Amino acid sequence: MSVWLDVVGQPAAVAQFEAAAAAAHGHGPALGMTHAWLVTGPPGSGRSTAAVAFAAALVCPQEGCAECTACRSVRAGSHPDVTVVRSTTLSHGKEQTKALVLAASGNPVTAPWRVMVIEDADRLTEAAANTLLKAIEEPAPATVWVLCAPSTEDLLPTIRSRTRHVALRVPPPAAVAALLEREGVDSAMASFAAHASQGHIGRARALATDEETRSRRAQILKIPRLMTGITDAYGMAHDLRKVAEEDAKGRTRQLDETENAEMLAAYGQGAEGISAGRVKALAGRSLSELAKTQTQRAARSVRDELDRYFVDFLGFYRDVLTVQLGVDQPLINIDVRPAVEQAAQAGDSGDTMKRIDAITAARAQLAGNVPPALVCESLMVQLLHPVSGSGVVR
Numbered sequence: 001m002s003v004w005l006d007v008v009g010q011p012a013a014v015a016q017f018e019a020a021a022a023a024a025h026g027h028g029p030a031l032g033m034t035h036a037w038l039v040t041g042p043p044g045s046g047r048s049t050a051a052v053a054f055a056a057a058l059v060c061p062q063e064g065c066a067e068c069t070a071c072r073s074v075r076a077g078s079h080p081d082v083t084v085v086r087s088t089t090l091s092h093g094k095e096q097t098k099a100l101v102l103a104a105s106g107n108p109v110t111a112p113w114r115v116m117v118i119e120d121a122d123r124l125t126e127a128a129a130n131t132l133l134k135a136i137e138e139p140a141p142a143t144v145w146v147l148c149a150p151s152t153e154d155l156l157p158t159i160r161s162r163t164r165h166v167a168l169r170v171p172p173p174a175a176v177a178a179l180l181e182r183e184g185v186d187s188a189m190a191s192f193a194a195h196a197s198q199g200h201i202g203r204a205r206a207l208a209t210d211e212e213t214r215s216r217r218a219q220i221l222k223i224p225r226l227m228t229g230i231t232d233a234y235g236m237a238h239d240l241r242k243v244a245e246e247d248a249k250g251r252t253r254q255l256d257e258t259e260n261a262e263m264l265a266a267y268g269q270g271a272e273g274i275s276a277g278r279v280k281a282l283a284g285r286s287l288s289e290l291a292k293t294q295t296q297r298a299a300r301s302v303r304d305e306l307d308r309y310f311v312d313f314l315g316f317y318r319d320v321l322t323v324q325l326g327v328d329q330p331l332i333n334i335d336v337r338p339a340v341e342q343a344a345q346a347g348d349s350g351d352t353m354k355r356i357d358a359i360t361a362a363r364a365q366l367a368g369n370v371p372p373a374l375v376c377e378s379l380m381v382q383l384l385h386p387v388s389g390s391g392v393v394r
Helices: 011-024 047-059 069-076 094-104 126-137 173-182 187-196 201-209 211-226 230-266 276-325 334-346 349-367 372-384
Strands: 036-040 082-085 114-118 143-149 164-167
Touching: 011 047, 011 164, 036 047, 047 069, 047 082, 047 114, 047 143, 082 094, 094 114, 094 126, 126 143, 173 187, 173 201, 187 201, 187 334, 201 211, 211 230, 211 276, 211 334, 230 276, 230 372, 276 334, 276 349, 276 372, 349 372
Parallel strands: 036 143, 036 164, 082 114, 114 143
Antiparallel strands: none
């Protein structure tokens, strides 16, 4: 067993992290270890998985055995010396980062290292990034920072220059399928999910294990083929956004309800002698702040859902282009091959490339906080009538 088994298709990165963990435990050259790391890679490449595995290797006496109390507690999110910040809103703010820096300044409780993992470090606001920069410039002796982002360009140059970079790649489908099979998925479903997810491990798990996710994907892939006019394009844009909002609400509803219940319980709900009105009065400000955070998380979740749909569109048109150019490559969406071939015959490779460019631009617009309704409308029109250079909403 090893914590690195879940880091799929990244042999070079794993080797670098293993050497660093050995150095951190005094079993290798000291130059192999440093106090700040930057893990980059495309969505689904396993950035956070690699970062958490590295954290486990640093606090595990056996450098990542996956079986000891330290490794299990890191995986469960309960290790006192490992903090993992997972972004649920559109940005990491300054106050949140200040609290994290303060927590990082203390000595480890049980392990030789205190490890601070920031997923989506590209979402740090400028003020937050500057706050973090000071902590990285003058680190506590036993603190290790591990930042995750899609690319090095997503962080301030001053932060990049003070971190050691580890680049991940899109895992090959065979490696993703092998992981799913180890988790109990049959080989045919594992192969389908690995290809359909385009190497995105989390998406592959969902496709392999959830019928609703597979049904939603099939529904999304039909959208570009159902448009015959501009009215259809705007209608599809509206439907696409509504579906994303429904899916996002389904993902966040239970968490919102749990948070609200825990907040009210903290202010005495259910305690003898305390009325519901009194609890709400006491918790009013905290509930208001929580509602604000939940609203931000909901907005982020809608954008994440739309981005998943756009990735499915990209895979479809990549397959169309593959057929049009006669490239000897396996299709991503082998289950809808007739639709791919029909689309390939109905257009030319130039238009397909324009559609691919429009989808890429739409994903960038989502990340840049362009209103989702405008992004969807612009994209649907572009898929219907592809025009070079017009995929940017202004």
